[in-house]
Amino acid sequence: MASTQVNAPGTLGDDRAARARRISRRRETRSALLFISPWIIGFLVFTAWPIIYSAYLSLTDYDVINNPNYVGLENYEELFRDPDVALALWNTFFFTIIQVPVYVIVSLALALLLDKAGRASGFFRTAFFLPKMTPPVAVGILLLLLFNGQSGLINEALSWFGIDGPAWTTDPDWVKPGLIIMSLWSVGSSVIILLAALRNVPQELYDSARVDGANWWQQTRKITVPMISGALFFIFIVNTIAGFQTFTEAYTAFFGSGNTTYSNDAALFYVIYLFRQAFEFLNMGYASAMAWLLFVIIMIFTAIQIKVSRRFVYYEGEQR
Amino acid sequence: MTTQTRLDSEAAAPEPPTPRTPVRRRRRITPAKVLIWTGLILATLIFIYPFIWLISASFKPRGEVFDNKIIPETFTFDNYLNVWQEAPMALWLWNTVLVTVLAAVTVTVSSAMVAWGFAYFRFRGRNLLFGVVLATMMLPGAVTMIPQFLIWNSLGMVDTLTPLWAQNLFGSAFYIFLLRQFFLGLPRELFDAAKIDGANNWKIFTRIAMPLCKPALIITLLFEFQAIWTDLMRPLIYLRDSDNFTVPRGLKALLDQYGFGGEWHWEIVVTASVITTVPMIILFFLGQRHFVQGIATTGSKG
Numbered sequence: 001m002a003s004t005q006v007n008a009p010g011t012l013g014d015d016r017a018a019r020a021r022r023i024s025r026r027r028e029t030r031s032a033l034l035f036i037s038p039w040i041i042g043f044l045v046f047t048a049w050p051i052i053y054s055a056y057l058s059l060t061d062y063d064v065i066n067n068p069n070y071v072g073l074e075n076y077e078e079l080f081r082d083p084d085v086a087l088a089l090w091n092t093f094f095f096t097i098i099q100v101p102v103y104v105i106v107s108l109a110l111a112l113l114l115d116k117a118g119r120a121s122g123f124f125r126t127a128f129f130l131p132k133m134t135p136p137v138a139v140g141i142l143l144l145l146l147f148n149g150q151s152g153l154i155n156e157a158l159s160w161f162g163i164d165g166p167a168w169t170t171d172p173d174w175v176k177p178g179l180i181i182m183s184l185w186s187v188g189s190s191v192i193i194l195l196a197a198l199r200n201v202p203q204e205l206y207d208s209a210r211v212d213g214a215n216w217w218q219q220t221r222k223i224t225v226p227m228i229s230g231a232l233f234f235i236f237i238v239n240t241i242a243g244f245q246t247f248t249e250a251y252t253a254f255f256g257s258g259n260t261t262y263s264n265d266a267a268l269f270y271v272i273y274l275f276r277q278a279f280e281f282l283n284m285g286y287a288s289a290m291a292w293l294l295f296v297i298i299m300i301f302t303a304i305q306i307k308v309s310r311r312f313v314y315y316e317g318e319q320r
Numbered sequence: 321m322t323t324q325t326r327l328d329s330e331a332a333a334p335e336p337p338t339p340r341t342p343v344r345r346r347r348r349i350t351p352a353k354v355l356i357w358t359g360l361i362l363a364t365l366i367f368i369y370p371f372i373w374l375i376s377a378s379f380k381p382r383g384e385v386f387d388n389k390i391i392p393e394t395f396t397f398d399n400y401l402n403v404w405q406e407a408p409m410a411l412w413l414w415n416t417v418l419v420t421v422l423a424a425v426t427v428t429v430s431s432a433m434v435a436w437g438f439a440y441f442r443f444r445g446r447n448l449l450f451g452v453v454l455a456t457m458m459l460p461g462a463v464t465m466i467p468q469f470l471i472w473n474s475l476g477m478v479d480t481l482t483p484l485w486a487q488n489l490f491g492s493a494f495y496i497f498l499l500r501q502f503f504l505g506l507p508r509e510l511f512d513a514a515k516i517d518g519a520n521n522w523k524i525f526t527r528i529a530m531p532l533c534k535p536a537l538i539i540t541l542l543f544e545f546q547a548i549w550t551d552l553m554r555p556l557i558y559l560r561d562s563d564n565f566t567v568p569r570g571l572k573a574l575l576d577q578y579g580f581g582g583e584w585h586w587e588i589v590v591t592a593s594v595i596t597t598v599p600m601i602i603l604f605f606l607g608q609r610h611f612v613q614g615i616a617t618t619g620s621k622g
Binding site: 025043047113152156189241284287 | 360440468572579600612615
């Protein structure tokens with residue numbers, strides 16, 4: 001961002017002006033660094049050093065009590081042998097790959113509805129958003145209560161339609177679907193993002209489409225979705241990254257010291273397993289290697305999504 | 321939808337408005353409208369019902385918690401009296417308030433400072449440095465989680481509340497990004513004028529820039545308040561003694577003990593869940609406008 005400096009050679013006056021400029025620029029840099037210094041310190045201590053140290057730890061055996069013991073790539077080799085890593089990866093992929101598209105579609109549907117609510121949209125927006133304010137721990141508890149196989153509200157509601165609901169919280173096949181459905185409860189913020197994007201679509205586009213006789217579905221597909229593709233993509237990518245790191249709701253509902261009643265293999269997500277390795281089994285080295293694998297996976301997925309999005313996402317006023 | 325369209329164009333048709341009779345939109349119930357309103361009301365029920373269920377269950381005695389009735393058959397206030405005895409709820413709430421306020425205030429001030437540094441000053445390497453700020457947002461928390469714990473451990477701060485908020489002294493990438501966007505939207509002439517009047521950089525920042533960007537500061541405060549209040553992972557990592565718990569951590573402990581821990585006192589768990597959640601609902605209603613605006617802008621700028 002260095003502003004281009006024109007050094008006019010020649011007179012003494014020019015020289016002096018250049019010097020004055022240089023001094024004022026140096027002063028500006030110093031002030032800037034002063035303002036930025038909190039972040040620089042924080043970055044060095046709580047991000048840069050941890051990155052380096054985590055990379056080092058991933059090559060060691062470390063239990064906090066004894067000194068780290070260098071073991072080379074053994075932790076990484078162990079990652080590929082550990083059946084629980086495979087299980088956790090499978091659970092996490094399964095969850096993310098199903099949850100994210102469903103989540104985006106549901107938020108879009110709700111945003112479209114909300115867009116038509118007219119003066120009442122404020123009320124409905126509040127209703128849709130409130131679950132997002134609920135602490136994830138409470139969401140995890142609600143999951144246990146509402147999805148309870150015998151007495152839960154969900155299965156009672158299903159029974160009105162003659163459906164015999166599954167044991168969501170205990171049947172391994174139904175744990176992840178239950179978690180996915182529960183996660184849809186918190187779509188509120190995505191709905192707000194999409195609603196804001198919808199309101200920015202120029203009305204003329206719809207007017208001219210109507211003149212051409214386009215129906216609602218055609219308008220939605222050909223105008224709305226392309227015009228808000230930027231926001232849709234944002235939600236998609238943010239939720240994918242969050243999905244890979246899903247932790248609190250599942251941990252609350254299926255792990256912890258008190259859990260003696262539920263089988264929890266089906267809810268062993270990657271970050272949960274990482275957390276347990278690090279802070280319950282104190283395998284800090286192994287957990288660090290797990291963290292780096294997660295980092296690589298997220299990077300790969302994000303890169304793929306960005307690449308794919310280039311073909312579909314339209315940003316207003318941007319030439320590609 | 322086409323009927324709705326026709327209605328709109330009719331209403332918009334240029335009728336010469338006679339002064340006395342206001343132009344009135346004709347309201348017609350169309351199938352599309354019925355569908356939209358059914359959808360809206362159904363969705364609202366789905367979103368709100370868990371709250372109603374939870375609150376209702378918290379007023380039921382132990383045996384009726386799971387009866388799925390909206391109105392408790394036997395209405396009791398006992399759970400709200402017992403929960404304070406069964407657990408140090410008041411202490412947990414106090415801990416949470418303390419951590420949350422400290423975290424929100426420090427992150428707002430520090431992030432605003434850093435954001436201002438990036439928005440106002442011009443210096444070599446600024447974009448590169450700001451790129452680093454943005455890049456840190458991409459880093460999964462899992463990578464830095466363990467070394468950060470080791471730092472706090474070596475400082476003897478594990479099992480204190482400090483690790484839950486102190487890192488906020490150094491700003492947070494997301495808020496730096498958000499606030500910088502706001503600062504960049506302010507007219508530069510304003511600051512140049514203040515400079516000519518003899519204001520120094522600090523004064524320009526605190527007296528002019530900060531007040532002008534109050535909405536963004538409020539958004540930052542509210543977002544962080546919510547994030548810290550609802551967080552479970554950090555309290556799980558850092559807090560050991562139950563006297564130091566925050567409410568989410570305490571709630572998890574209650575679930576482990578009274579929920580599936582064999583004691584089967586779900587009414588306590590349910591009531592504690594309500595107590596944990598209600599402050600966030602209040603926070604939302606206090607700052608609803610800012611929450612909505614903040615989320616909408618992060619979506620469009622992110």
